[in-house]
Amino acid sequence: MEVSSWLAPLGPYRRVGTLTACCRFDRTSGPAGSDDARPGHNEHRGIVPLPEPVMTTLVRRGLHGLRYTLFTVSSLLVAAYAFAFLRMRPFNPDDPFMAKFAVSGIDVPMHFFGAGLALLLVPLQASGWIRRRLPALHRTGGWLYAGGVLIGGLGGFSLAFDAHGGWASGAGFLLLSVLWLAVTANGIRLAVAGDFVRHRRWMSHSLALTFAAVTLRVILFVGTGPLALPFDAVYIFSAWTSWSLNMALCELRLRWPQWRGQ
Secondary structure, X not given: OOHHHHHHHHOOOOOOOOHHHOOEEOHHHOOOOOOOOOOOOOOOOOEEOOOHHHHHHHHHHHHHHHHHHHHHHHHXXXXXXXXXXXXXXXXXXXXXXXXXXXXXXXXXXXXXXXXXXXXXXXXXXXXXXXXXXXXXXXXXXXXXXXXXXXXXXXXXXXXXXXXXXXXXXXXXXXHHHHHHHHHHHHHHHHHHHOOHHHHHHHHHHHHHHHOHHHHHHHHHHHHHOOOOOOHHHHHHHHHHHHHHHHHHHHHHHHHHHHHHHX
C-alpha cells in the first residue's frame, strides 16, 4: 500500500517531523484557501488534539500505573511493619494486643513473618510484565509466596481463636485464614496442572486476601480517626470487611471486561 493511501483521510493535514506522533496542525492554520499548515506559517495556527482512542489509552495506562503504584507502596509498607515488629518485639502491658501476643507462643511470629513475606511478594506476583517476560522469576516468587501464605495462614488460624473482640471478630479472621490457605492451594494446583487461565483467576483472589492486611489497617485508621467510632466496633467490622470487600472488588475486576463487551 502506498503511503499516500493511508494519509489520504487526513486531507490537507501534513506530517511535520515527529510532532504528528502526538498532534497535528489544523487545516485553518494557513491563509484562506491554502492547504499549507507548516509551523510558523501563521502565528494563529491551531492544534487538533489527539484522537479519542489514543487519549483513552493514555488515560487508562496512567490510571493503571497509579493504581499499581499505590498497591505496591501500601503492600511494602505493611510488610515492612510486620518485619519491624518481629525484629523489635515491642511490649506494652497496657495494650491488650501486646498482652495477648506475649503469651501466644509461636503463632504471632508465624503470622507476621508469613503474611509479611506474602505481602512483600504481592507486587511481584501481580505484575503481568514480569509474568510474561520473566516467567522463571514469577514461578520462584510464586512458590515463596505460597510458603508465606502457608506459614501466615496457619498462624492466623490459631490466633483467630483468641482474637480481640471475641468470636464476633475471631470468626471473620478464622474464615479469612481458611479461605487464604484454600484459595492459594487451589491456585498452585491449577498451575501445576497447566491450567494457567484459571490459575491466574484463583491467584488474583489469593492476592486480594493477602491485601486484606492493608485494607484492615485503612478501615481501622478511618473508623477510629476521622469517624471517631469505638475501636471494638470498627475492629469487628474490619475483621469481616477487610477481606470480603477485597474479594468482591477482585471478582468485579475479573468480570468487568466480559460485562463491558456485552
